[in-house]
Amino acid sequence: MRIIEANFLESAQGIDDSPSPDMAEIAFLGRSNVGKSSLLNTLTHRKGLAKSSSTPGKTQLINYFNIKFKTDNEETPHLYARFVDLPGFGYARVSKTLKQEWNKNLTAYLEQRPCLQIFVHLIDARHKDLAIDKNVDAFLKSIKRGDQIIINAFTKIDKLKQNDLAKLKRENPDGIFVSNLKKRGLEQLQNKITEYLFGS
Ligand SMILES: Nc1nc2c(ncn2[C@@H]2O[C@H](COP(=O)(O)OP(=O)(O)O)[C@@H](O)[C@H]2O)c(=O)[nH]1
Numbered sequence: 442m443r444i445i446e447a448n449f450l451e452s453a454q455g456i457d458d459s460p461s462p463d464m465a466e467i468a469f470l471g472r473s474n475v476g477k478s479s480l481l482n483t484l485t486h487r488k489g490l491a492k493s494s495s496t497p498g499k500t501q502l503i504n505y506f507n508i509k510f511k512t513d514n515e516e517t518p519h520l521y522a523r524f525v526d527l528p529g530f531g532y533a534r535v536s537k538t539l540k541q542e543w544n545k546n547l548t549a550y551l552e553q554r555p556c557l558q559i560f561v562h563l564i565d566a567r568h569k570d571l572a573i574d575k576n577v578d579a580f581l582k583s584i585k586r587g588d589q590i591i592i593n594a595f596t597k598i599d600k601l602k603q604n605d606l607a608k609l610k611r612e613n614p615d616g617i618f619v620s621n622l623k624k625r626g627l628e629q630l631q632n633k634i635t636e637y638l639f640g641s
Pocket residue numbers: 471472473474475476477478479480492493494529596597598599600619620621622623
């Protein structure tokens with residue numbers, strides 16, 4: 442399965458002004474600068490789709506993208522889902538909980554959106570133990586419904602030594618390990634998403 446179309450749909454401040462929940466959604470979240478925009482652009486084959494240069498912390502909007510997949514099945518040649526680009530949260534503000542750090546509207550989106558199926562938590566492979574990411578992880582686990590999964594995607598693995606990458610993989614057997622720069626792990630990430638949503 443591959444992505445053949447990706448289009449920006451709209452930005453929302455929260456659930457109230459979000460599109461109608463008529464499609465499976467995959468939310469991408471992580472610290473500012475983790476590589477989220479780069480990853481979204483590469484996954485969708487659209488260089489400027491998620492603006493990669495926006496000032497960290499300035500935009501607190503939820504951005505929706507309609508994604509069209511091409512399948513190998515003649516009866517259902519196309520499948521659809523929505524990628525949701527969430528604002529990056531701040532640099533390691535250890536003393537604050539995610540709820541204080543992050544706009545209430547965003548946590549409400551994560552907690553209450555009925556069609557939200559997958560959380561993709563992006564974690565910088567070099568800084569995998571930051572308090573803020575631990576908070577996010579605990580928060581996601583605490584809100585996750587039975588019909589949802591959390592994918593931990595470790596980014597910028599090109600910056601790790603082989604030994605450290607091997608160790609990271611051992612410690613996170615269910616993780617996905619990506620480098621946008623070296624184009625590693627992107628197919629695994631996409632496969633994990635489509636397998637969960639569509640079973641293929
Ligand atoms: N070495 C390396 N740098 C990356 C990678 N992905 C993104 N970057 C860089 O990290 C910075 C932040 O990327 P961006 O996609 O804007 O992060 P965002 O703030 O999470 O949307 C930019 O300078 C990117 O060029 C990667 O896989 N490897």
